[in-house]
Amino acid sequence: MKKLLLSSIAFVFLLSSCGSKTKGELVGAEGRKWYPEKPYGMELIPRGAFIMGKSEEDQAKLLNAPTKTVTVRSFYMDDTEITNSEYRQFVEWVKDSITRTKLAVLADELQIGPEEGGIGDYAFKDADTTKLSAYDKYMLDNYAGMSDNFYEGRALNKDQDLIWDISEYPDEYYTEIMDSMYISEDESYNGQRSIDVTKLKYKYSWMDIDAAARAKTGSRKDFIRQEELNIYPDTTVWIRDFEYSYNEPMHNDYFWHDAYSEYPVVGVSWAQARAFCNWRTKFKNDDQKSRGKQFVNQFRLPTEAEWEYAARGGIESGTYPWGGPYVISDTGCFMANFKPQRGDYAADSALYTVEAKSYEPNDFNLYNMAGNVSEWTNSSYDPASYDFVSTMNPNGGDGSNERKVIRGGSWKDVAYFLQVSTRDYEYADSARSYIGFRTVQDYMGEEDSTQ
Structure with a gap:
């Protein structure tokens, strides 16, 4: 019985070797040429x-x-x-992301989805679970809410253009969020009301490789730095x-x-x-x-x-x-x-x-x-x-x-x-x-x- 088992293993190994493209040679891991x-x-x-x-x-x-x-x-x-033009692209991206996040959070709190229109058009992408991949469903079920910010990591819907013309705001909830992005009425003058630039904050993380390389103890998370700034x-x-x-x-x-x-x-x-x-x-x-x-x-x-x-x-x-x-x-x-x-x-x-x-x-x-x-x-x-x-x-x-x-x-x-x-x-x-x-x-x- 033992000899029969060993023979079966050897046969399986032989079959798997026959289909190898490397012919048993050291050719390196499969990868793409980098240009x-x-x-x-x-x-x-x-x-x-x-x-x-x-x-x-x-x-x-x-x-x-x-x-x-x-x-x-x-x-x-x-x-x-x-x-200035290149840096404004950065500023516009941050403004766009913050506005979309605010819209998505309110839509989530009100439980309004894309099927209802209005602010629902800007709900988080995972609001419609029928369109999620298996990976996205797993991440939503296992990691959503684990950080200090419950909404961190959830994908924004960037397919829907933002509306900046006040005459075209789709509903009162959308109006509420857009109003919060501007300076207050008592701070404006000459009929001009501009974006409150103090709200334009960019948050990112980076790893302090230098400190990690010189440290004798500690895990990776000890050297991850969080930054948030205007x-x-x-x-x-x-x-x-x-x-x-x-x-x-x-x-x-x-x-x-x-x-x-x-x-x-x-x-x-x-x-x-x-x-x-x-x-x-x-x-x-x-x-x-x-x-x-x-x-x-x-x-x-x-x-x-x-x-x-x-x-x-x-x-x-x-x-x-x-x-x-x-x-x-x-x-x-x-x-x-x-x-x-x-x-x-x-x-x-x-x-x-x-x-x-x-x-x-x-x-x-x-x-x-x-x-x-x-x-x-x-x-x-x-x-x-x-x-x-x-x-x-x-x-x-x-x-x-x-x-x-x-x-x-x-x-x-x-x-x-x-x-x-x-x-x-x-x-x-x-x-x-x-x-x-x-x-x-x-x-x-x-x-x-x-x-």
Whole structure:
């Protein structure tokens, strides 16, 4: 009997082996060939080594950027600063999601479903259980209500367009929710009632890989961080940054008016810039998932070393992104948007910011790596960090250090801050009329040589 059982097992094994495509060879797990897709609006910055720091005289005598040869890996970088138009896409997405969530929650509380119309058209997708997959039913039965927010994780119905015209609101419940999204009547004037931007909060989670890698104990959940913050730019920076100065038109119009759509967004803190990066990653990967494609890796802020390497554009020991040593071309034109002379902001033909694609790009095809707006980086500022950071992909990241490096100088700075090696910082919770940002994405794989 025992011999018969062993023979049966051997026969089954033989049958399963006959149908194998690998013929018993080590060919690797089944997968798809990965070809990198150049992200829209970005340039590939090839890996390389460069001399980081001040090779020229440090006029400010800060001594915080001694020369150091370092190497960085390949990455994509936005060819311009993030514009008002691009950041408004983020704001509109958050506004849309919050409004839909409010509508879905009220519909759920009132037990109104899609079959009843009105606010029911915006009920959670799982409200109609007949259309749920087996997986969705399982998740609803086993995980709904486990978090502090009972409704967290339930899918919104984004197939139904939101109605913003008050004359077309479908019912009183819809009207109630839409009314809650606007500032109160006693806060409006001149008959204009606008969205209450304090309600535009973005919530996301991320894993502190650095802390997890260095910890000796703890589970994954110990290193998952939760973030929730208001993401609307602080438009009051145009007034608060400058005492006894009339900048009210910039406060009123700069972020939302179409005239400034292609200008760099300002009034965004370091934390808000990071939230934008998280959203951009989610926005792209939601589309990847819908098309059955692999996820892309995250968008993020550049490290200080990546920013300087990209700003140099491959020019060794250059003072500015165009090389230098002057800020005026041989035809007498200024090469960037900054403050050329004391009290004279407009000598370079710009008073405040200019459109993101202004002036000539550097040799990596990146615009305004000097001037226009200073840019947030992922690195924390320490005047001695060049002495201890690695020579491979250096990054002075320190979660407890609220001083974050900004680079490139801005429209209100003198030429010294435009130098590719000049370091400056601002506190992470600060928002300024002269600080913006651009994002990067790590490069993976090799180019498809057959295309």
